[in-house]
Amino acid sequence: MTTHYYLGANTPNGFYSLYDKYLREDDRLYIIKGSPGCGKSTFMKTLAKRMAGVVSEIELIHCSGDPESLDGVYFPELHVAYVDGTAPHVIEPQFAGVSENYINFGDALDMDALWESFDEIKSINYKYKSEYKKAYDAFSAAKASQTGIFDELIDNNVRETVIKKATRLAKREFGKVKEDGDVKERFTDAVTCKGFVHRYDTIAELADRVYLIDTSFGLNYLFTETLAKILTDRNRNMTICYDPFDPDKIAHIIVPEARAAIVSRNGKAFPDWKARTIHLDSIPSRSGVKALRERIRSRRKIWDELIHDGISHLAQAKAYHDELEALYHPHADFSLADSLIEKHVEILKARV
Secondary structure, three states: OEEEEEOEEEEOOEEEEOHHHOOOOOOEEEEEEOOOOOOHHHHHHHHHHHHEOOEOOEEEEEOOOOOOOEEEEEEHHHOEEEEEOOOOOOOOOOOEOOOEEEEEHHHHEOHHHHHOOHHHHHHHHHHHHHHHHHHHHHHHHHHHHOOOOOOOOOOHHHHHHHHHHHHHHHHHHOOOOOOOOOEEEEEOEEEEOOEEEEOHHHHHHHOOEEEEEEOOOOOHHHHHHHHHHHHHHOOOOEEEEEEOOEEEEEEEEEEHHHOEEEEEOOOOOOOOOOOEEEEOOOOOOHHHHHHHHHHHHHHHHHHHHHHHHHHHHHHHHHHHHHHHHHHHHHHEOOHHHHHHHHHHHHHHHOOO
């Protein structure tokens, strides 16, 4: 089984990281350091391919800037993970040589040859970082455009009704069982250079029963927060998947042992699953919704324009990153990566 997640998010407040919540205490972590274009992502992809069929579960961590690239790979049953420890998710070992260690791809680089391109690399790197700042500014403006938009709709009666719905679902579907209370924190969605990306394939891999929360007013967050508290009190194992645009809020909850998932639709495109839909938009008063309809529509137009602008800057940042990779690539000795792959396949197989 292979699942796909993100540990980073491009948010209105900048880059948000879950990398400090990646692993369990008894896991070992290899932190990969190196430049663009030196083979970090390819190394992890190759490890995953070589270990497929050897282990029963592989977790791939995708890059929130470029979803085609990997930032991590985790082998849960072996208690071993690999992660790209370079900016913006800089990771350093707490117990070097014991629970964490470095893999240095910088040794593969020809510094003398790269020095000839130093000025160009500096210039592109500056423009690359500048595009991310522009993207975050656009996302911040988009979030501000939605501030307070639903406040008149969501009163205490609405909140109480949503909480009751979540409580009834928990009582009906997620009773008390003997589990470890293991809570995994991830993103299954990301705002990327290709727009909003959703790893619904991971949810399909882990859940046979899907409850789809259908709302346009943000009521899904109260529903998922309530459900998460109940599941925590009942010591249930679960994966909490945060909203990548507002990572303080829970978008989805996966309960692996129950083979069930609660998924926020929130106006986004969704696969053609036989999901059980939880309709929340019928809870606020119809007259209140009607009175705010034009305001919601106009604010939504502003939101769409600003999000599109932010994503265009992420796409430009990706283009600059590709230019950096093209400068580094000819001056990297990929035989080092090949030897490291063989070494770490042996390390992993020895733990099976």
